[in-house]
Amino acid sequence: MNENPCTQLRHDFPIFEVSLDDQPLCYLDSAATTQKPHQVIQAVKEFYQSQNANVHRGLHTLSEQATIAYEAVRGKIAQFLNVQSREIVWTSGATASLNLIAYGLSERLNEGDVILLSPLEHHANIIPWQLAAQRTGARIELLPVDTQGILQLKQAKALIASLKPKVLSVCHASNALGNINDVAALIGSCKKLDTITVIDGAQSLLHLRPDLQQLDCDFYVFSAHKALGPTGLGGLYGRYELLNALPVYQSGGEMIDTVSFTGTTFRPAPEKFEPGTPNIAGVIGFGAALEYLMALEHDSLFQHEQALYRTLVEQLSDIDGIRIWGDTTHNVGTISFSYKKEHHYDLATLLNTHGIAVRSGHHCTQPLMAHLGIEGTIRVSLAFYNNHQDICRFIAALKDTISLLEE
Ligand SMILES: Cc1ncc(COP(=O)(O)O)c(C=O)c1O
Known part of the structure; x- marks a missing residue:
C-alpha cells in the first residue's frame, strides 16, 4: 500500500x-481535538521552563521577549490565513469567538432582521445567535439541507436573495458529518446584499487551509486545538473596519487607553477584544503548530x-x-x-x-x-x-x- x-x-x-x-x-x-506533535509540546514546555513572563506589561527582558514571541504568532496565523495581523483576535476558542461576534453584531440588528444559519451548525454557532435574536427582535432562518444532511446550494442562494439576511453564519465544514459547504458561493450571494458573513472554520482550518482574502468573508473563527495547537485557545479574523467597529465584549486590563471613574477609553482592535492575561503558552504552542504545518505541503x-x-x-x-x-x-x-x-x-x-x-x-x-x-x-x-x-x-x-x- x-x-x-x-x-x-x-x-x-x-x-x-x-x-x-x-x-x-x-x-x-x-474532529473533537487533534493530537499534538512534539514540536508543540516542546514549545509549551520551553515557554514555561525558560521564557515565562506576562506580555504587554513589563519592561524587563523576559516580558519583552514573551511579548515579541506572542505577537509573532498573531503574524503567523495572519500569514496562514492571508490576512493582516491586526485583523486577528485571540480568544479561548471558536465558541468564544462566535459569542464575541454575535454579541458585537447585535448592535446592528433590529426587530425583524434575519440571521441566516444552517441546520448543520454546531451549538456554538446557534446559541449565541439565538441570544442575539432575543436581545434585538431579529429572527433566525435556516438554509435548506436535504434528508441526508447536504446543503442545497441552488435553493440556498435563492433563499439568501429573497430573505436579504443581515448576517449569514455557517460552518465551512460540518463537525458532525464532515461535509464541506460551498461557502465561497454563499459569500458571493451575500456580497450583493451587504449581508455580513461569518464562517465557522473550526473544522476547516487544518483540512482546507483557507485563503481568507480569496474567500472574502467578513469573519472567520477557529480553534487552535483542532489544528495541532493547545486547548483553550482560538481566535477570529474580522475584516478590519467591521472588527474595529464592534463594541467591547469583555473588559479589564490591557485593552484600554485610559481609565478613570469618569470614563474609560479603549484601544483599537484587536487589543480592545483581549482583556486580561491571555493564554500566552497556548499561543506559543500554536505558533509551533503553525510552523509545523507551514513547512508541510x-x-x-x-x-x-x-x-x-x-x-x-x-x-x-x-x-x-x-x-x-x-x-x-x-x-x-x-x-x-x-x-x-x-x-x-x-x-x-x-x-x-x-x-x-x-x-x-x-x-x-x-x-x-x-x-x-x-x-x-x-x-x-x-x-x-x-x-x-x-x-x-x-x-x-x-x-x-x-x-x-x-x-
Ligand atoms: C464546527 C464547530 N464549531 C465550533 C466548535 C466549538 O469549538 P471549541 O469547543 O473549540 O470552542 C466546534 C467544536 O467541536 C466545531 O466543531
Whole structure:
C-alpha cells in the first residue's frame, strides 16, 4: 500500500506510542481535538521552563521577549490565513469567538432582521445567535439541507436573495458529518446584499487551509486545538473596519487607553477584544503548530486524508446495515454513520474495548440530528497522521462489534 510521506509524520506525535489496555491507540476523533506533535509540546514546555513572563506589561527582558514571541504568532496565523495581523483576535476558542461576534453584531440588528444559519451548525454557532435574536427582535432562518444532511446550494442562494439576511453564519465544514459547504458561493450571494458573513472554520482550518482574502468573508473563527495547537485557545479574523467597529465584549486590563471613574477609553482592535492575561503558552504552542504545518505541503496532506477517507467510505458501505450520513464527495475526512437500530453508545463502547477512539452522540448538533430523524451517530474523523492500518483496525473492530451485537 502506498502510504506517502505522512507515514513518517506520525512519528512526530508521541501519543501514538501510548498503549491502552495493551493495545496501540487507534485515534479516529480528530474532529473533537487533534493530537499534538512534539514540536508543540516542546514549545509549551520551553515557554514555561525558560521564557515565562506576562506580555504587554513589563519592561524587563523576559516580558519583552514573551511579548515579541506572542505577537509573532498573531503574524503567523495572519500569514496562514492571508490576512493582516491586526485583523486577528485571540480568544479561548471558536465558541468564544462566535459569542464575541454575535454579541458585537447585535448592535446592528433590529426587530425583524434575519440571521441566516444552517441546520448543520454546531451549538456554538446557534446559541449565541439565538441570544442575539432575543436581545434585538431579529429572527433566525435556516438554509435548506436535504434528508441526508447536504446543503442545497441552488435553493440556498435563492433563499439568501429573497430573505436579504443581515448576517449569514455557517460552518465551512460540518463537525458532525464532515461535509464541506460551498461557502465561497454563499459569500458571493451575500456580497450583493451587504449581508455580513461569518464562517465557522473550526473544522476547516487544518483540512482546507483557507485563503481568507480569496474567500472574502467578513469573519472567520477557529480553534487552535483542532489544528495541532493547545486547548483553550482560538481566535477570529474580522475584516478590519467591521472588527474595529464592534463594541467591547469583555473588559479589564490591557485593552484600554485610559481609565478613570469618569470614563474609560479603549484601544483599537484587536487589543480592545483581549482583556486580561491571555493564554500566552497556548499561543506559543500554536505558533509551533503553525510552523509545523507551514513547512508541510498542504496538498499532499489533504490527498493522504482523502485517500484514507475514500477507503473508509468504501469499506463501511460494504457492511450490511450501515447507513452513512452526509456528503461523502466533498468532505474533510469525517464520516458519521448508524448501524441498523443499534444505539451509537453501544457501538462506541464496544469499539473502545479494541482501543478505537471514535465519537458517538449528537456531536453538539442536536438540531441536525433532529433534522435527520436520529438521536446520534458514530463519528470517525481523520487527520493526516492516520494511516491505512488505523482504517483496517477500525473496520475489523466494527465487524467484530456488529457480530457481538447480532448474537
Ligand atoms: C464546527 C464547530 N464549531 C465550533 C466548535 C466549538 O469549538 P471549541 O469547543 O473549540 O470552542 C466546534 C467544536 O467541536 C466545531 O466543531
